[in-house]
Amino acid sequence: MVAAADAQNFAEKLGITHGLVVQELGWDEDADDDLRADIEEVSGSEMVDENSDEVVDAVLLWWRDGDGDLADELMDVISPLSDDGFIWVLTPKTGQPGHVDPSEIAEAAPTAGLTQTSVISLGAWVGSRLVQPKAPSKQR
Template identity: 40%
Template sequence: MDGCSRSGSSFRAGDGDLTDTLVDTQENLEVPGAVFLLTPQQGVEGFVEPAGITTAAKTARLTPATSLAISKERTATRLNTPKR
C-alpha cells in the first residue's frame, strides 16, 4: 500500500490516549508529512488543552505547527512529521 502525505484524526478529552491516537494516525503517512488533528474548541464538551496536544505530539515525534478554528465547535491543529 502506498503512503499518503496527509492524515487526519478527531479526538475529544476522554477518548483514550492522545499519543496512541497520533502514533496510529501516522501508520501510512509518508515522511515528510502532516497530521491534522480535529478537537473541540474551548467551552465545548471534550475540549483538549493545547498543552496536552503539544505534549502528545512531541511524544509521538510530531511538531505542532498551526491551529485554526474551523467551526464554532472545532479546532484543527497541524502536526508535522520530522524531516529525514
C-alpha cells in the first residue's frame, strides 16, 4: 500500500509524534483524508476541532484562496497553541483550485507574530510550518 506509506511519511514530515494534541481547522471536502488519518494514527488520538478548549501542540490549518484574512485567522489559531507548538498552513499546490500565493503566508505570519520555518510538499497540498518566536530566556 504505497499511498499509506507516503501519507505516513507526510505525518512524520509534519513533525507529528505520538501523544501530540493536533487541532484541525478549515476542513472541507478537498482535504486529504489519507493525511488526516495518518496524523491521527501517528499521534494516537483524533484531531480536535475549533470548538475544543484544550491546549494543542500542533494546528493543521487547511487554507484556500478566498477563505478570508490569513493574518486574522492565524492570530485566532495561536490562542490554544502550547509555547513550543507549531502551525501547518496547508494550501493547494500551484495550478489547483484555491491556490494561495506563498507571499500571502510570508506576509501574514509576522503580522500574527509567527515565523515561517519550512515549506514541504504533501501531495496536492503544500505545507508551511509556522512557529512562535522563542522568547529570550530571562537571566536572574
